[in-house]
Amino acid sequence: QAFRKFLPMFDRVLVERLAAETVSKGGIMLPEKSQGKVLQATVVAVGPGSVNKSGQLQPVGVKVGEKVLLPEYGGTKVTLDDKDYFLFRDGDILGKYVD
Amino acid sequence: QAFRKFLPMFDRVLVERLAAETVSKGGIMLPEKSQGKVLQATVVAVGPGSVNKSGQLQPVGVKVGEKVLLPEYGGTKVTLDDKDYFLFRDGDILGKYVD
Amino acid sequence: QAFRKFLPMFDRVLVERLAAETVSKGGIMLPEKSQGKVLQATVVAVGPGSVNKSGQLQPVGVKVGEKVLLPEYGGTKVTLDDKDYFLFRDGDILGKYVD
Amino acid sequence: QAFRKFLPMFDRVLVERLAAETVSKGGIMLPEKSQGKVLQATVVAVGPGSVNKSGQLQPVGVKVGEKVLLPEYGGTKVTLDDKDYFLFRDGDILGKYVD
Amino acid sequence: QAFRKFLPMFDRVLVERLAAETVSKGGIMLPEKSQGKVLQATVVAVGPGSVNKSGQLQPVGVKVGEKVLLPEYGGTKVTLDDKDYFLFRDGDILGKYVD
Amino acid sequence: QAFRKFLPMFDRVLVERLAAETVSKGGIMLPEKSQGKVLQATVVAVGPGSVNKSGQLQPVGVKVGEKVLLPEYGGTKVTLDDKDYFLFRDGDILGKYVD
Amino acid sequence: QAFRKFLPMFDRVLVERLAAETVSKGGIMLPEKSQGKVLQATVVAVGPGSVNKSGQLQPVGVKVGEKVLLPEYGGTKVTLDDKDYFLFRDGDILGKYVD
Numbered sequence: 001q002a003f004r005k006f007l008p009m010f011d012r013v014l015v016e017r018l019a020a021e022t023v024s025k026g027g028i029m030l031p032e033k034s035q036g037k038v039l040q041a042t043v044v045a046v047g048p049g050s051v052n053k054s055g056q057l058q059p060v061g062v063k064v065g066e067k068v069l070l071p072e073y074g075g076t077k078v079t080l081d082d083k084d085y086f087l088f089r090d091g092d093i094l095g096k097y098v099d
Numbered sequence: 100q101a102f103r104k105f106l107p108m109f110d111r112v113l114v115e116r117l118a119a120e121t122v123s124k125g126g127i128m129l130p131e132k133s134q135g136k137v138l139q140a141t142v143v144a145v146g147p148g149s150v151n152k153s154g155q156l157q158p159v160g161v162k163v164g165e166k167v168l169l170p171e172y173g174g175t176k177v178t179l180d181d182k183d184y185f186l187f188r189d190g191d192i193l194g195k196y197v198d
Numbered sequence: 199q200a201f202r203k204f205l206p207m208f209d210r211v212l213v214e215r216l217a218a219e220t221v222s223k224g225g226i227m228l229p230e231k232s233q234g235k236v237l238q239a240t241v242v243a244v245g246p247g248s249v250n251k252s253g254q255l256q257p258v259g260v261k262v263g264e265k266v267l268l269p270e271y272g273g274t275k276v277t278l279d280d281k282d283y284f285l286f287r288d289g290d291i292l293g294k295y296v297d
Numbered sequence: 298q299a300f301r302k303f304l305p306m307f308d309r310v311l312v313e314r315l316a317a318e319t320v321s322k323g324g325i326m327l328p329e330k331s332q333g334k335v336l337q338a339t340v341v342a343v344g345p346g347s348v349n350k351s352g353q354l355q356p357v358g359v360k361v362g363e364k365v366l367l368p369e370y371g372g373t374k375v376t377l378d379d380k381d382y383f384l385f386r387d388g389d390i391l392g393k394y395v396d
Numbered sequence: 397q398a399f400r401k402f403l404p405m406f407d408r409v410l411v412e413r414l415a416a417e418t419v420s421k422g423g424i425m426l427p428e429k430s431q432g433k434v435l436q437a438t439v440v441a442v443g444p445g446s447v448n449k450s451g452q453l454q455p456v457g458v459k460v461g462e463k464v465l466l467p468e469y470g471g472t473k474v475t476l477d478d479k480d481y482f483l484f485r486d487g488d489i490l491g492k493y494v495d
Numbered sequence: 496q497a498f499r500k501f502l503p504m505f506d507r508v509l510v511e512r513l514a515a516e517t518v519s520k521g522g523i524m525l526p527e528k529s530q531g532k533v534l535q536a537t538v539v540a541v542g543p544g545s546v547n548k549s550g551q552l553q554p555v556g557v558k559v560g561e562k563v564l565l566p567e568y569g570g571t572k573v574t575l576d577d578k579d580y581f582l583f584r585d586g587d588i589l590g591k592y593v594d
Numbered sequence: 595q596a597f598r599k600f601l602p603m604f605d606r607v608l609v610e611r612l613a614a615e616t617v618s619k620g621g622i623m624l625p626e627k628s629q630g631k632v633l634q635a636t637v638v639a640v641g642p643g644s645v646n647k648s649g650q651l652q653p654v655g656v657k658v659g660e661k662v663l664l665p666e667y668g669g670t671k672v673t674l675d676d677k678d679y680f681l682f683r684d685g686d687i688l689g690k691y692v693d
Contacts, residue, residue, distance in 0.1 A: 006366070008392040009358055047392070055353040056154045061108055061147075069105070069177065076391060078366065087391055094175060094186055095107040095146070153255045158209055160246075168204070168276065193274060193285055195243070196208040201477040253450045258403055259444075267402070267474065292472060292483055293443070303564070305590040306556055344590070345556075352551045373589060375564065384589055452649040457603055457642075465672065467599070490670060490681055491602040491641070501663070503689040504655055542689070544653075550650040571688060573663065582688055 006080055008047040010058055011090040014078065015041035015068065039070045040097075044085065060090040075076040105179055107146035110159055110189040113177065114140035114167065138169045139196075144182065159189040166196040204278055206245035209258055209288040213239035213266060225278045238252065240282065240297075258288040265295040305344040308357055308387040311375065312338035312365065313396055336367045337394075341382060357387040364394040399477065404443040407456055409487040411437035411464065416421055435466045436493075441482065456486040463493040501575055503542040506555055509573065510536035510563065534565045535592075539580060542592040555585040562592040600674055601640040605654055605684040608672065622659035631665045634691075638679065654684040666674065669690040 007013050017038045024030050027096040032059040043066045062068055071094055107113050116137045123129050142165045148158040161167055170193055174185040206212050215236040222228050240263045247257040261268055269292055274285040305311050314335045321327050340363045346356040359365055370392055372383040404410050413434040420426050439462045445455040458464055467490055470480040503509050510531045518526050538561045544554040557563055566589055570581040600681050602608050611632045624630055629656055637660045643653040670681040 005396065007395050007396050009390050010388065012391070012392065023136055045392075050135055050350070051355055052150070053152045054154055054349055054351055055355070059153070071175070076368070078391070091109065093108050094177065095105055095111065095113070095144075095334055097104050098106050099104065099311045102259055151249070151253055152251045156248055157253070171284070190208065192207050192278070194204055194210065194212070194243075196203050197205050198203065213471050225439050249447045250447070250451055252451055256447055256451070269472070289406065292403050292474070293408065293410070293441075295401050297401065302592050302594065303590055304593050306588050307586065309589065311590070341517065342590075348547070348553055350548045352547055352549055352553070373566070422630070448649055449647045450649055454645055454649070467670070487604065489603050490606065490607070490672070491600055491639075493599050494601050495599065500691050500693065504687050505685065507689065509689070540689075545660050546646070547651055548647045550646055550648055570620070571665070573678055573688070 006045055006078070006085075008045055008087060010047050011058070012047045012087050013043055013060060013090055013093065014045035014064055014085050014087055015070065016044050016083075016085050017020040017041045017070075018067075037072070039072065041068055041070055041086070042066070046090075049090075055081060062090065062093060062096060069094040069096070105144055105146055105184075106175070107186060109146050110149040110157070111186050112142055112159060112161055112167075112189055112192065113144035113145045113184050115143050115168065115182075115184055116140045117126060117166075118168070136171070136194055138171065140167055140169055141165070142145060144146070145189075148189075161189065161192060168193040168195070204243055204267045204283075206243055206278070206285060208245050209240065209256070209287055210245045211241055211246040211258060211260055211291065212243035212283050212285055213238050214242050214281075214283050215239045215268070216265075228256075235270070237270065239266055239268055239284070240267060241265070243294075244288075260288065260291060260294060267294070303342055303382075305342055305384060308342050308347040308355070309381050309384050310340055310357060310359055310365075310387055310390065311342035311365065311384055312343050313380075313382050314338045314367075315364075325390045329392075331341055334369070336365055336369065338383070339363070340365060343387075359387065359390060361394060366393070368392040369372070399428040402441055402474070402481075404441055404483060406443050407454070408443045408483050409439055409456060409458055409486055409489065410441040410462075410483055411483050412440050412479075412481055413437045413466075414463075416461065425495070433468070435468065437466055437482070439464060442486075444468075458486065459487055459494060465490045465492070480485060501523055501540055501573070501580075503527065503540055503582060505542050506545040506553070507542045507582050508538055508555060508557055508563075508585055509540035509580050509582055510579050511539050511578075512563065512565075513536045513562075532567070534567065536565055536581070537561070538563060541585075542586075557585065557588060557591060564589045564591070600639055600672070600679075604641050604642040604679060605652070606638055606686055607654060607656055607687065608639035608681055609664065610638050610677075610679050610680050611635045611664075612661075621664045631666070633666065635662055635664055635680070636660070637662060640684075643684070647689065651672055654659050656687060656690060663688040664689070 020038045022030055032034045043062050044063060045065050046060045049057050052058050071092055074092055077086055078085045105180055112184045113168045119137045142161050142163050145163060148156050151157050170191050173191055174187045177184045177186055216238045218236045220228055239256050241262050242259050244258045247255050250256050272287045272290055276283045276285055310342055315337045317335045340359050340361050343357045343361060346354050349355050368389055371389055372385045373380045375384055402443045416434045418426055420450045439458050439460050440458045445453050448454050467488050470488055471484045474483055513535045515533045519586055538557050538559050541555045541559060544552050547553050552561050569587055570583045571581055573580045595630050612634045615633045616624055629688055637656050640654045640658060643651050646652050652689050665686050672679045
């Protein structure tokens with residue numbers, strides 16, 4: 001896939017948002033507009049991390065494949081082969097879902 | 100429970116607000132609207148802590164199960180299995196109740 | 199008392215403001231409104247202190263029982279068992295009264 | 298070429314934007330105005346890097362010849378022998394395309 | 397005197413402004429209003445100093461009894477036994493008068 | 496020349512802008528007003544450099560005689576013997592032309 | 595002279611502006627108003643310097659008697675024995691004139 005060929009810089013993380021539920025819990029088809037922005041996503045690529053003031057490399061806190069919770073705002077859209085991904089700073093990711 | 104599967108990142112803390120008193124001290128049923136935002140909460144999940152400028156890991160200052168006092172503002176709502184939790188930075192928690 | 203069970207976090211200090219003089223120097227009863235905010239207070243609980251950039255713990259500069267001078271603004275009201283206390287950062291306390 | 302003779306200072310990177318697609322996917326000629334700003338570019342010159350607070354040199358994270366993704370905003374236009382190049386800070390480059 | 401019993405915190409300095417000249421150079425009585433704010437003062441109490449990022453205590457740069465020049469703005473009024481003193485940060489004091 | 500006698504402080508660099516082309520490429524005399532601000536300049540004097548947080552001296556990154564590219568904004572005009580020079584911070588110089 | 599008895603604090607420098615030229619180059623008396631603010635000055639007193647984050651004393655970069663170029667803005671007026679002097683931070687002085 002496209003993101004195979006994209007390496008985020010420093011402490012940036014490339015994620016793919018999960019598909020928005022198009023059917024509400026009660027089974028009613030949700031019109032596109034009312035589907036809230038999906039805040040759950042999968043990590044598809046990570047940068048090497050950032051270098052702190054003492055020159056040490058601080059690796060990123062998430063791994064490829066992990067499910068994460070995104071903040072409501074921020075992030076940069078990156079289109080690779082017509083598919084939308086999003087770049088977030090490692091420090092802005094709120095948490096991850098562990099099984 | 101849902102939060103079992105959610106791990107906050109860095110120095111974030113996941114808390115569950117205590118139930119708002121629905122009956123006033125004088126025994127009168129409080130209408131939903133007038134129930135102030137509950138500032139007491141229980142810690143349900145904590146992140147690993149944050150790394151300081153010298154590269155050392157600063158663990159979070161609260162443990163799961165502790166009762167804490169939240170600031171009036173700030174915090175991010177996180178819904179897990181239809182239940183509302185809140186994410187705060189460790190440094191923003193005002194204090195904890197010790198028995 | 200209530201504050202026995204409340205431990206401020208990091209470099210926060212819990213204080214109890216001294217009772218406002220309700221009688222002016224000249225002996226006239228002061229209406230509630232005109233009693234200025236009392237800036238003298240007693241320290242009732244202190245946090246462990248804050249960790250500086252080099253990872254060292256900086257203990258708080260006041261002890262429980264000391265009389266301190268509060269800044270005019272800032273501070274967070276904390277109600278414990280219906281009694282009002284105030285949380286200040288150690289660094290915001292202006293000075294202390296020594297006998 | 299011109300940029301051979303231009304050495305960016307510190308952590309700046311000189312890039313050349315790829316040619317904007319003048320023909321849309323569906324084969325229709327795109328009028329100049331509607332060609333979005335091209336965010337893909339090739340690195341043509343890099344500075345030595347920046348010196349961190351501990352006096353260590355932090356080299357730049359991209360090499361000459363690499364394909365990179367630019368942020369939408371920022372960058373300084375530099376005209377060398379009538380050709381437009383752009384200067385970005387190393388830290389502002391979003392990521393690079395690896396084969 | 398009152399300030400004997402007041403110890404400023406950290407790098408704060410307690411000063412007493414010199415009496416404002418009530419008679420102009422030309423010998424004319426100056427109305428209260430037109431007496432400019434006196435910027436010369438005597439140091440009456442000093443804090444222990446502040447702790448820098450490396451955990452070292454930086455003592456205050458003035459001693460009790462020294463004559464100092466205050467900045468025009470800033471400072472916190474502190475009334476002790478009905479007498480007005482002022483608290484300044486050590487770093488905000490412009491200079492001192494040496495004999 | 497005048498600048499022989501002027502030593503910039505810290506990390507400041509004194510430059511002399513190259514003469515603006517008064518004749519356009521097509522050979523037409525350019526009225527003063529339309530001659531853009533010249534961004535190319537020669538370094539005529541450099542400061543000793545700045546001291547970083549660890550107390551090390553960071554020398555300036557350009558040498559006297561080098562051709563540099565100035566940012567569009569910033570800089571302080573310095574007139575020495577009726578000739579205009581400009582002071583820039585070392586970190587604000589975009590790059591240098593190497594032969 | 596008055597400034598003999600004034601010691602600036604930390605990295606402040608006391609300067610005396612050179613007399614404004616009251617006669618223009620062409621020999622015409624300049625009215626007070628049109629005499630620009632004089633940016634050349636002589637250093638009359640210096641502070642001990644400032645302490646950096648690692649606790650090292652950074653001495654001031656100018657010596658008493660040196661001729662310096664002041665920035666157009668900033669500085670604090672200090673009147674000693676009816677004579678006007680100006681206090682600048684060492685880091686704000688643009689440069690010095692060397693013979």
